[in-house]
Amino acid sequence: xxxxxxxxxxxxxxxxxxPNVGAVLVKDGQIITQGITASSGRPHAETIVIENAGKNASxxxxxxxxxxxxxxxxxxxxxxxxxxAGIKTVVIACHDKNPQVSGGGIAALKKAGIEVIENICExxxxxxxxxxxxxxxxxxxYISLKIATSLDGKITSPHSRWLTDEAAREFGHxxxxxxxxxxxxxxTVLADDPLLTCRLSGLEHRxxxxxxxxxxxxxxxxxxxxxxxxESWVMGHELPGAIEEITKxxxxxxxxxxxxxxxxxxLESGLVDKVYWFRAPIVIxxxxxCVTETLEKLARFKQIEHIKLGNDSLxxxxxxxxx
Amino acid sequence: xxxxxxxxxxxxxxxxxxPNVGAVLVKDGQIITQGITASSGRPHAETIVIENAGKNASxxxxxxxxxxxxxxxxxxxxxxxxxxAGIKTVVIACHDKNPQVSGGGIAALKKAGIEVIENICExxxxxxxxxxxxxxxxxxxYISLKIATSLDGKITSPHSRWLTDEAAREFGHxxxxxxxxxxxxxxTVLADDPLLTCRLSGLEHRxxxxxxxxxxxxxxxxxxxxxxxxESWVMGHELPGAIEEITKxxxxxxxxxxxxxxxxxxLESGLVDKVYWFRAPIVIxxxxxCVTETLEKLARFKQIEHIKLGNDSLxxxxxxxxx
Numbered sequence: 047x048x049x050x051x052x053x054x055x056x057x058x059x060x061x062x063x064x065p066n067v068g069a070v071l072v073k074d075g076q077i078i079t080q081g082i083t084a085s086s087g088r089p090h091a092e093t094i095v096i097e098n099a100g101k102n103a104s105x106x107x108x109x110x111x112x113x114x115x116x117x118x119x120x121x122x123x124x125x126x127x128x129x130x131a132g133i134k135t136v137v138i139a140c141h142d143k144n145p146q147v148s149g150g151g152i153a154a155l156k157k158a159g160i161e162v163i164e165n166i167c168e169x170x171x172x173x174x175x176x177x178x179x180x181x182x183x184x185x186x187x188y189i190s191l192k193i194a195t196s197l198d199g200k201i202t203s204p205h206s207r208w209l210t211d212e213a214a215r216e217f218g219h220x221x222x223x224x225x226x227x228x229x230x231x232x233x234t235v236l237a238d239d240p241l242l243t244c245r246l247s248g249l250e251h252r253x254x255x256x257x258x259x260x261x262x263x264x265x266x267x268x269x270x271x272x273x274x275x276x277e278s279w280v281m282g283h284e285l286p287g288a289i290e291e292i293t294k295x296x297x298x299x300x301x302x303x304x305x306x307x308x309x310x311x312x313l314e315s316g317l318v319d320k321v322y323w324f325r326a327p328i329v330i331x332x333x334x335x336c337v338t339e340t341l342e343k344l345a346r347f348k349q350i351e352h353i354k355l356g357n358d359s360l361x362x363x364x365x366x367x368x369x
Numbered sequence: 370x371x372x373x374x375x376x377x378x379x380x381x382x383x384x385x386x387x388p389n390v391g392a393v394l395v396k397d398g399q400i401i402t403q404g405i406t407a408s409s410g411r412p413h414a415e416t417i418v419i420e421n422a423g424k425n426a427s428x429x430x431x432x433x434x435x436x437x438x439x440x441x442x443x444x445x446x447x448x449x450x451x452x453x454a455g456i457k458t459v460v461i462a463c464h465d466k467n468p469q470v471s472g473g474g475i476a477a478l479k480k481a482g483i484e485v486i487e488n489i490c491e492x493x494x495x496x497x498x499x500x501x502x503x504x505x506x507x508x509x510x511y512i513s514l515k516i517a518t519s520l521d522g523k524i525t526s527p528h529s530r531w532l533t534d535e536a537a538r539e540f541g542h543x544x545x546x547x548x549x550x551x552x553x554x555x556x557t558v559l560a561d562d563p564l565l566t567c568r569l570s571g572l573e574h575r576x577x578x579x580x581x582x583x584x585x586x587x588x589x590x591x592x593x594x595x596x597x598x599x600e601s602w603v604m605g606h607e608l609p610g611a612i613e614e615i616t617k618x619x620x621x622x623x624x625x626x627x628x629x630x631x632x633x634x635x636l637e638s639g640l641v642d643k644v645y646w647f648r649a650p651i652v653i654x655x656x657x658x659c660v661t662e663t664l665e666k667l668a669r670f671k672q673i674e675h676i677k678l679g680n681d682s683l684x685x686x687x688x689x690x691x692x
Contacts, residue, residue, distance in 0.1 A: 329670070
């Protein structure tokens with residue numbers, strides 16, 4: 047299952063509005079083949095491993111990070127393919143909460159006499175598809191907020207453009223690759239004219255859709271992110287309307303990389319699920335701009351991870367309901 | 370040596386202006402006795418273990434965190450006592466940089482035919498007596514700065530008196546016990562009327578001397594820290610004059626627990642060796658006061674540790690020379 051999960055994780059941000067699924071087929075204690083949902087969301091990981099294995103799938107055990115589908119969508123149901131291939135046991139990380147599936151895949155497999163082992167690494171399975179599940183449960187994408195500050199909470203320094211070093215910035219690019227879309231405000235575009243692409247070597251093709259909230263049409267047509275040929279959406283909506291529109295367009299996960307004003311607005315809206323707080327080991331003092339300069343409301347988080355990145359560090363927080 | 374170091378660490382803040390030393394006497398692979406410098410700085414750890422062991426010291430190995438003294442101070446030199454006791458081997462964590470000793474203790478032992486093994490856990494040995502060495506090398510105490518903020522660098526919240534929870538506050542009390550003195554400004558005394566004592570159960574007797582910088586004589590006589598019978602110094606000096614005076618009075622380590630103004634002044638002065646940054650997982654926003662509201666200068670640190678304390682965390686930084 048760990049192999050299947052790591053396969054699924056690799057494809058984060060690439061399969062929306064569909065979930066990213068990893069599957070591994072094991073026979074006689076050996077992995078015979080493995081698969082990941084393709085970038086367009088089709089074919090499914092289960093279909094891939096079954097096709098790869100051919101007749102060899104008979105009697106094998108399938109490890110899959112999400113309950114196989116049981117409904118006829120763009121493709122025939124995976125549950126049928128699994129039954130037809132003669133697979134003996136199916137190990138599943140988590141249920142598909144999509145009302146069209148929700149237990150139906152498991153029921154179909156069991157009915158056909160297949161042994162089904164459920165909820166193996168369930169927490170990790172839910173995390174891998176946190177965006178897909180967020181849309182089902184909260185009717186909005188999973189929203190991550192990226193913040194990079196000094197120790198005293200400042201996002202600008204009179205002394206340098208970047209607060210953090212290379213390692214932290216590269217991690218930021220990896221986060222971009224793992225989300226369906228990246229969202230910023232018109233102020234950031236006007237101030238920095240950023241590309242907001244993933245520029246990690248080998249992952250350039252995984253740049254997310256760029257979304258700019260530009261209420262008053264301030265963004266010039268020659269902004270870099272409108273010129274580089276990669277997809278960008280400029281939207282006149284405010285929060286939370288912008289999120290509704292983004293949800294309609296099939297986005298399941300959003301990374302917000304914005305200035306103090308929009309960052310504060312997101313924190314205030316209670317729409318944030320996770321905060322990636324990059325922290326440079328410097329104290330800037332009164333000349334810097336505080337990340338929450340306009341925030342009116344207290345927000346309380348829970349630290350779930352602390353990662354050292356060169357001289358900087360990354361604190362990962364979950365936002366609790368009270369915020 | 371690790372046992373000796375942990376003995377020495379226990380006595381941090383209790384022996385100034387003398388170093389806090391731990392000693393362990395080992396014979397036939399067994400610890401026969403151990404000792405720590407007494408609270409007044411006398412007797413020395415070496416004297417204690419030799420007296421404890423009596424005739425049994427002959428042929429034993431002494432582990433000691435600091436080079437034994439070779440000069441006649443208030444007590445006869447430890448090196449002489451070690452030789453007289455017939456100790457065979459002496460293992461030393463670090464040299465005593467005090468010009469009156471500096472290698473003299475080791476030379477005396479070697480001259481008497483004792484095997485001397487030097488620089489075992491040297492870094493830890495230097496750290497244990499960082500205050501004692503700071504006075505020798507920098508002519509001032511080792512200065513630690515305690516800061517407790519929200520994620521966005523605020524030290525006050527309109528919603529609560531304490532930003533951090535119990536675990537972080539208890540750790541703060543432990544830090545007090547480990548320093549010779551605790552320093553604050555008149556503003557903090559006027560605003561909070563704090564005791565600044567160590568209130569950890571069993572360590573109440575280890576409260577450090579309280580120092581209040583009160584340039585314009587604002588502190589009322591009925592301030593709690595002037596009334597509780599424990600030692601307090603109210604000083605009219607500014608930085609760095611205050612530190613010179615404190616050094617003269619035999620203080621080797623100071624914990625600064627102050628408001629935004631004095632904290633910024635210390636960071637600006639370049640007098641800070643270590644920062645203990647307690648961080649509550651909340652974002653306060655525009656109503657909070659930033660810890661560096663008056664800081665004019667950039668300060669760059671190096672994170673050496675990150676400790677999770679309940680919901681809060683503690684980041685420990687060393688201040689590099691450029692700050």
